Amino acid sequence: MQTTLKKAGELSAAKADLVVVFVGSGDGDLDAPAAAADAALGGLLSAARADGEISGKPGSLTVLHTGGRMGAPRVAVAGVGEGSVDDWRAAGRAAGSRARELKAGTVALAAGDADADRVTAAVVGVEAGAYRFLRYRTGEAGKRPPVKALHVVGGGASAAQVKRASNLATAVSAARVLADTPSNDMTPTALAARAEALAAGIPGLEVQILGPRELTRLKAGALLGVAKGSAEPPRMIVLRYTPAKRRRGSAGEVLGLVGKAVTFDTGGISIKPSGGMEEMKLDMAGGAAVVEAMGLIAQSGIPLGVVGVVPSTENMPSGTATKPGDVVTAMNGRTIEVINTDAEGRLILADALCYATSKAKATRLIDFATLTGAIVVALGEVYAGLFGSDAEWTEAVRAAGEAAGDLCWPMPLHDGYRGLIESKVADLSNSSNKRQAGAVYAAQFLREFTDGRPWCHVDIAGTGMINGAGTGFGVGLMLNAAEALAAR
Numbered sequence: 001m002q003t004t005l006k007k008a009g010e011l012s013a014a015k016a017d018l019v020v021v022f023v024g025s026g027d028g029d030l031d032a033p034a035a036a037a038d039a040a041l042g043g044l045l046s047a048a049r050a051d052g053e054i055s056g057k058p059g060s061l062t063v064l065h066t067g068g069r070m071g072a073p074r075v076a077v078a079g080v081g082e083g084s085v086d087d088w089r090a091a092g093r094a095a096g097s098r099a100r101e102l103k104a105g106t107v108a109l110a111a112g113d114a115d116a117d118r119v120t121a122a123v124v125g126v127e128a129g130a131y132r133f134l135r136y137r138t139g140e141a142g143k144r145p146p147v148k149a150l151h152v153v154g155g156g157a158s159a160a161q162v163k164r165a166s167n168l169a170t171a172v173s174a175a176r177v178l179a180d181t182p183s184n185d186m187t188p189t190a191l192a193a194r195a196e197a198l199a200a201g202i203p204g205l206e207v208q209i210l211g212p213r214e215l216t217r218l219k220a221g222a223l224l225g226v227a228k229g230s231a232e233p234p235r236m237i238v239l240r241y242t243p244a245k246r247r248r249g250s251a252g253e254v255l256g257l258v259g260k261a262v263t264f265d266t267g268g269i270s271i272k273p274s275g276g277m278e279e280m281k282l283d284m285a286g287g288a289a290v291v292e293a294m295g296l297i298a299q300s301g302i303p304l305g306v307v308g309v310v311p312s313t314e315n316m317p318s319g320t321a322t323k324p325g326d327v328v329t330a331m332n333g334r335t336i337e338v339i340n341t342d343a344e345g346r347l348i349l350a351d352a353l354c355y356a357t358s359k360a361k362a363t364r365l366i367d368f369a370t371l372t373g374a375i376v377v378a379l380g381e382v383y384a385g386l387f388g389s390d391a392e393w394t395e396a397v398r399a400a401g402e403a404a405g406d407l408c409w410p411m412p413l414h415d416g417y418r419g420l421i422e423s424k425v426a427d428l429s430n431s432s433n434k435r436q437a438g439a440v441y442a443a444q445f446l447r448e449f450t451d452g453r454p455w456c457h458v459d460i461a462g463t464g465m466i467n468g469a470g471t472g473f474g475v476g477l478m479l480n481a482a483e484a485l486a487a488r
Ligand code: BES
Pocket: 265, 267, 283, 340, 342, 343, 344, 345, 370, 371, 372, 373, 374, 376, 431, 432, 438, 461, 462
């Protein structure tokens, strides 16, 4: 989808197949674009509203035929409730989904004087609502998506802000495609190839792919231990973005973004039950979000050094797999007793966090991981679990997520939880047989590998994958967090 800004008054020139106007709940006056549509339609819109057919509820949508009266065959009236940014995102989502069903190739958003945050939310919403994963549907796979062009008509957002929204929407969809692609095609090698292709097209973005040989030399025994059971070789994907110019205030800061990319998680020898196991192709959603966010951040030219570190492997049971009770040694020399081979995410993240601080020189960190079923039990699909070692950084990350619609709820860390990660045999254990505080325990484990730097862990097991499909959760959060850090 191409998104461009048109000046107000260019609505009919936009030659859209579908014009979207926005209406709030309650019976206040219509905003200018909706009022203009109402006038063009001889009062049809306000009549439908008076009858309650147009409620203005967030996410509600009513399509009216214009009879050619507005320079477009149809107008969609999208509810924005009280007018929050989230409401605008929901309205965009509903419009995108309907535009796709209507095969509307060109969609115009009559945004009026809505501000950049609302326009961004609507654009991201349209792209998300129109998204379908069709690569494996014979006959549909090669076709261009039905919604090809999106025009933003209005004066509240600048061309640069619309461009930013367009790039963000595209990156979110790209992360969803990576996550949705089945594991026989989305191997660690394939994910690395995507990172290489991204870096090749964006100045200032460099990629380095570490394979088994390099990982052995680095003593990344935790990642190698998980990969041992698989015929697919592991990869540590490192993306480095160096801006053309840095801001004074952010000099010296390097933001480290780490994402779990287990391209398929069978559980290993501690094998998972077969029901629903196909969803474990999505266990690389965090890594996918980091790869695409790195492309987006580099493309945006943010004046801040950013490094992305994505450990990628399959987790398979086999004659060469790590077994319960085996001990592995992470890059920082700490030994880990592998009690449960299904707690593999924290193992590969341990080495990735070590790499991010010691080799890539990240000064502060955020990691994204579909890490625990426990966070799904605690928070469901609405909020991700947010853990942090530094109150100020944690609040900055939470706020960056909220603005993007990537909602995060603060969860605790405390030395009182350390007992759970102790091992009788090694420095640490990767799992406890006590069925308590599973998500906290995982976070407490990761903290051991962050070298005391400001760090946040975002457990996206519930929000990164919904109904067996990727959501692109985290891409918007990372863009906002990088911009905010660069600006301070
Ligand atoms: N990838 C899973 C977590 C997960 C579960 C993601 C459900 C999405 C939906 C992770 O590797 C895992 O298996 N975690 C275990 C940890 C346990 C063995 C300590 C879990 O949550 O059960």
